[in-house]
Amino acid sequence: MDPHIETFDPAVTGADDLASWTSVFTDGQSELSGGAPAPAEELAARLRAGRAGRAWRWAARASRGHAIHGVAELRPRHHDERIGFLRLFVADTARRRGSGRRLREAVVAEARAQGMDRLQCTVLVGEPGERFVRSSPYLRSLVRLELHKQYLDEETLRRCWSVAATPARGYRLTHWEGAVPEPLAASFGRVMAHVGDAPGTQARQGALAWDVARVREWERRVTEDGSRLVVGAALDRTSDLVVAATVSTVSRGSVADQHDTAVLPAHRRKGLASRVKATQALRVHDLFPHVEAVTVTVDRENRGMLAVNRSLRYQLVSERLLVEEGLERH
Structure with a gap:
C-alpha cells in the first residue's frame, strides 16, 4: 500500500501531529547538517505561531490516522x-x-504551481542519499560539499584570538547583529554579490546584483524563522567600506550556522577571510554562550576556504551533494 501524503498546516494541526512532524524534521536536519537549527519544541512553537517563515509543508503516514513518519518542506x-x-x-x-x-x-x-523552474536539495554522500538522487533521471549534482564543524572550546578560541589579533595592514575588523548599518549597506551588498565566484569552486556563478533593497530583503528572509543574524566584516581603512564579510545565524540550539563568506576580488589573498571568520567565532561565543559549535558547508574544490577552515580548527563531519532538478515538464 502506498503511503498517505497530505499537506501539513502547523497552525491547525493537532498537538501530537505537530510534535511528530517537528521531531522527524529536526532529527533529519541533525543527521544532514550536524546539528538541528532549533530544538523540536522551539520549532513547533514557531510553526504554530506562524513565525517559521514562508514555506510549503507536507507529511507522510503509512495510512490515514497513523503517526507521521515523513516530512517535506519547500x-x-x-x-x-x-x-x-x-x-x-x-x-x-x-x-x-x-x-x-x-x-x-x-x-x-x-x-x-508557484512558478519555480528549479528544485535544489542536499543529500549525504553514500546511501541512502545518493540512491534517492538517482531515482529521478532529471536530477544532476551541482557541487560536492564538505560539512565542517568548529567546536568553540578553549583551544579553538585561543587560535581565533591569535588570528583575529594579527594586524591586517589597511583594514579594520567590525561586526553587527541584525540589520547592516545604513552607511555600510551598499558596500556589504557588493561583497555579498561575490559569494558565488570564489576561486576554485565547481559552480561559479559570477557576481550577482545586490543593491540595498536586496540586502534588506535578504536580511528579512534569513531571520524570518526567528534566527538571530550576526555578520563579521573587514573594512578598508581608506574608504571605510566593507570589503570582506562572513554571515552566521543563531537559534536557541547549541549549534550556529555559518552561511556565506566572501571577499571582494581586489582584496583577496590578504588573509581577510581568516580574520573575519576568526573574529566571528569569538563574537558568537561572547554574544551567545549557549552556542557550543558552528557548522558550515564548503565546496570541496574551494581549496582556499578549506585551508582557512583547517587553520581555525574546523573538523570534517561529512560530505554532501547539492543536487538540482529542472522543473520543466518532460
Whole structure:
C-alpha cells in the first residue's frame, strides 16, 4: 500500500501531529547538517505561531490516522525565488517504502504551481542519499560539499584570538547583529554579490546584483524563522567600506550556522577571510554562550576556504551533494 501524503498546516494541526512532524524534521536536519537549527519544541512553537517563515509543508503516514513518519518542506531560495529548496526527511524505520518518492512528487507539483523552474536539495554522500538522487533521471549534482564543524572550546578560541589579533595592514575588523548599518549597506551588498565566484569552486556563478533593497530583503528572509543574524566584516581603512564579510545565524540550539563568506576580488589573498571568520567565532561565543559549535558547508574544490577552515580548527563531519532538478515538464 502506498503511503498517505497530505499537506501539513502547523497552525491547525493537532498537538501530537505537530510534535511528530517537528521531531522527524529536526532529527533529519541533525543527521544532514550536524546539528538541528532549533530544538523540536522551539520549532513547533514557531510553526504554530506562524513565525517559521514562508514555506510549503507536507507529511507522510503509512495510512490515514497513523503517526507521521515523513516530512517535506519547500522554500524559495533567498537569492532567487525561481529556485526552490527542498528539505525532505523520513524516519529510519519507515525508509524504502515509497514515502520519500511520494513526498518529492508533491513538492515538485507545488514548486511548478508557484512558478519555480528549479528544485535544489542536499543529500549525504553514500546511501541512502545518493540512491534517492538517482531515482529521478532529471536530477544532476551541482557541487560536492564538505560539512565542517568548529567546536568553540578553549583551544579553538585561543587560535581565533591569535588570528583575529594579527594586524591586517589597511583594514579594520567590525561586526553587527541584525540589520547592516545604513552607511555600510551598499558596500556589504557588493561583497555579498561575490559569494558565488570564489576561486576554485565547481559552480561559479559570477557576481550577482545586490543593491540595498536586496540586502534588506535578504536580511528579512534569513531571520524570518526567528534566527538571530550576526555578520563579521573587514573594512578598508581608506574608504571605510566593507570589503570582506562572513554571515552566521543563531537559534536557541547549541549549534550556529555559518552561511556565506566572501571577499571582494581586489582584496583577496590578504588573509581577510581568516580574520573575519576568526573574529566571528569569538563574537558568537561572547554574544551567545549557549552556542557550543558552528557548522558550515564548503565546496570541496574551494581549496582556499578549506585551508582557512583547517587553520581555525574546523573538523570534517561529512560530505554532501547539492543536487538540482529542472522543473520543466518532460
